[in-house]
Amino acid sequence: MQILLGFVFGFLSSVGFGIVTNNPRRTLMPAGWIGAIAWVIYIVAGWYDHGVIMPNLLSAIVIGLLGNLAAILVRAPVNIFYVPCLVSLVPGAIIYDSMKNFTLGYDNLAAHGLIKALTVGLSLAIGFIIAEAISNKIYPPLKKYLEQKNR
Amino acid sequence: MDVLDEKDVVALCGQVGAVLLENGAETSRVENTVEYIGRAVNLPIVCHATMTAVFVNSEKSATTRIFKVRVGDFNLQKVDRINTLSREFSQQKLTFKELKEAVTEVEYDTSDFNLFEKCLGAGLVSVAPMLLFKATWFDLFLSFFVGILGYLVARVVGQHSKIPYIAVAMGGLSISILAHVLLDIGIASSANNIIISALMPLVPGVPMTNSLREIIEKNTISGLVRATDAIMAGISIGSGVVIGQILIKVVLGG
Numbered sequence: 534m535q536i537l538l539g540f541v542f543g544f545l546s547s548v549g550f551g552i553v554t555n556n557p558r559r560t561l562m563p564a565g566w567i568g569a570i571a572w573v574i575y576i577v578a579g580w581y582d583h584g585v586i587m588p589n590l591l592s593a594i595v596i597g598l599l600g601n602l603a604a605i606l607v608r609a610p611v612n613i614f615y616v617p618c619l620v621s622l623v624p625g626a627i628i629y630d631s632m633k634n635f636t637l638g639y640d641n642l643a644a645h646g647l648i649k650a651l652t653v654g655l656s657l658a659i660g661f662i663i664a665e666a667i668s669n670k671i672y673p674p675l676k677k678y679l680e681q682k683n684r
Numbered sequence: 685m686d687v688l689d690e691k692d693v694v695a696l697c698g699q700v701g702a703v704l705l706e707n708g709a710e711t712s713r714v715e716n717t718v719e720y721i722g723r724a725v726n727l728p729i730v731c732h733a734t735m736t737a738v739f740v741n742s743e744k745s746a747t748t749r750i751f752k753v754r755v756g757d758f759n760l761q762k763v764d765r766i767n768t769l770s771r772e773f774s775q776q777k778l779t780f781k782e783l784k785e786a787v788t789e790v791e792y793d794t795s796d797f798n799l800f801e802k803c804l805g806a807g808l809v810s811v812a813p814m815l816l817f818k819a820t821w822f823d824l825f826l827s828f829f830v831g832i833l834g835y836l837v838a839r840v841v842g843q844h845s846k847i848p849y850i851a852v853a854m855g856g857l858s859i860s861i862l863a864h865v866l867l868d869i870g871i872a873s874s875a876n877n878i879i880i881s882a883l884m885p886l887v888p889g890v891p892m893t894n895s896l897r898e899i900i901e902k903n904t905i906s907g908l909v910r911a912t913d914a915i916m917a918g919i920s921i922g923s924g925v926v927i928g929q930i931l932i933k934v935v936l937g938g
Contacts (some may be wrong), residue, residue, distance in 0.1 A: 535817065542813040546884075552797050552805025553835070553885055554708070554758035557765075610767045612710060613760045616890055621813045625889025626880045628914065629856075632922030635714050647915075650892065657898035 537572055543572025543621055551617035560613050563603040568618040575622060585649065589656040590663075592622055597664020599608045605676050615661070622657060624650035688780055693727050694742050696784050698751040701731060701738035703791050704766055708758035711898060711906045714738065715771050721783075722772040735909035755913075758890075765790050806835035812881045814854055819877035826846055832884035834859035852917050853924035854888045861927025868936055879925060886921060888914035 547568025554615045571592040578588035600614035631646025697718045714733040718740060722729025728743040738751040752773045766787065773783045797805070810831020813826050819827075838855030845851065859882045866872040895910030 537703050538816055539813055542811060542816060545808045545811065546813055547927050549805040549808025550812075550885070552801055553809060555761045555796050557761050558708045560760075560764070565841060566890065579770060596697070608768075608771075609764050610709065610713060611714065612708070613764055618891055620809060623889030623893050625884065625887030625892070626812070626814065628889065628892060628918040629880070629883055629887045629921050629925075632915070632918040633925055634922075635919065636922045636926045651896075654893045657893045661897055662900055 535576060539572050539576045540569045544569035546572075546621045547617045549622040554616055556617060557609065557614055559602075560607055560609050561594055561617075562615035563607055564614050564617040565595055567603060567614060568621065570599065571618055572621055586656045589653050590660045591624055593657040593660025594664045595666075597661045598668055601668035602675075605672055605679065619634050619657065622653075626654065629649045651653065687927050688725055688727070689936050690742050690745060690747050692784075693722065693725055693780075694729070694740050694747050694749050696780075696787065697721055697729055697731065698749045699741040699786055699791065700766055701733055701740065702751040702753050703787065703881060704763055705735070705738060705753045706756055706759075707762040708755075708764045710894065710901075711735070711903045712901055717767065720774060721770050724770075724776075725780065734903075735906045735913075739893065752881040760791055761795065762793070765793075774836040791833055802839075803832045803836065806885045807832045809885045810834075810882045815877055815881050819932070820873050821882065823872055823874055824881060826866060827878045828868075830859055830862050830878055833862060833886060834882050835885045842849060849916055853888050853920035853928035856883065856921040856924030857928045859883060859886075863934055864929060864932040865936075868932070875898075883921060883925075888917040891917070909921055 544565045547563040551564050556564060574595050575588045575592040578591045582588060596615065596618045600611050602620065603609075603614050604611040627646050627650040631643045631650060634640075634646060637642035644652055698724060701714045701718045704713070704717060706762065709717075711733045715731045718731035718738075719729055719731075722742075723729075725841045727853075730741045730743060732741075735753070735755055737753055740751070741748040769778065769783060769790070772778045772813075773780075781933075796802070807828045810827050811826075815824065816860050834855040838851045838866070839860040842851035842856040859879055863872065863875040863878040863882065866878065869876040872878055891910050892914040895907045895914060898910060900909030
């Protein structure tokens with residue numbers, strides 16, 4: 534149940550942010566699927582690891598691999614897939630919470646939140662770097678094959 | 685291929701770089717695309733992009749142009765179209781003149797989803813999957829509409845005011861006021877959950893992650909600029925929400 538709902542809302546959230554950031558229409562659906570899959574991975578990883586690092590890292594790797602694949606298939610820059618898929622994972626709410634505490638004068642809570650936001654952001658970023666390193670090795674043959682097929 | 689004026693090429697490359705950067709492409713992609721176009725016309729070009737400016741230099745002579753950039757919201761459609769154009773150009777499907785016209789067209793193009801679709805999108809983002817089993821379903825349902833309102837306020841204020849960060853602050857303010865009003869008249873069960881959920885379209889989470897990606901790729905300056913920007917946006921949203929809370933307390937005495 535949790536996975537099913539996570540899938541549906543991960544999908545809707547990614548498509549929604551795709552619309553807000555004015556993604557080209559042909560990339561909305563792939564971005565939605567990737568966002569949904571990544572959110573399911575996040576939920577499942579969260580069952581086995583209660584920290585913030587592993588779930589984010591794993592979902593970022595999945596987004597990175599699938600995003601690069603979609604970028605080749607749909608022929609769009611890969612950033613177009615990263616941005617909408619990220620929206621549900623990203624530490625936006627944590628930054629907001631930390632800055633709210635900062636405004637209210639709770640410095641300790643603010644510092645804690647900021648470090649947590651940095652941790653989440655860094656694990657996502659490192660996940661992308663890992664995924665890019667892998668996909669740079671894997672995908673070029675596929676790309677070549679597709680180009681020959683199109684010719 | 686006909687002989688091209690070096691100045692023209694450099695100017696066009698700078699324009700391409702500026703459009704890409706303004707609409708949310710990473711700096712490494714901007715630099716690569718610009719140098720790619722240069723290579724396609726056999727003019728070695730060096731490009732250096734930071735978040736505030738694009739420098740384009742032709743290696744043959746000392747032609748350099750600097751383009752100031754003011755990074756705005758994401759508009760990934762433009763990034764995609766420029767990307768397609770530069771690919772077609774390097775495959776020689778486009779002439780230089782056609783490319784120039786197309787880039788200018790993209791720069792001033794305002795094609796976008798219509799307002800209804802945008803609102804629907806913002807509403808969908810406002811139902812945060814993060815809170816699915818923490819907030820009540822009815823709160824999430826409410827945050828769909830609160831999020832749309834916050835997004836609309838931020839959009840309208842952004843169109844009318846040039847002061848940076850005021851748009852997101854006003855968005856946070858209106859979301860906070862609405863959430864607390866809903867709580868006080870007894871419809872919602874938690875103002876905080878609604879606020880966090882409805883803020884999802886506004887909070888700077890994606891820029892924060894992009895900034896860390898840039899830092900890891902050793903584009904340290906752009907990374908730091910983006911990170912500062914994200915934190916400033918966070919501060920303004922946070923202050924907006926807090927001011928909203930205080931206002932509600934003063935007005936309703938809660």
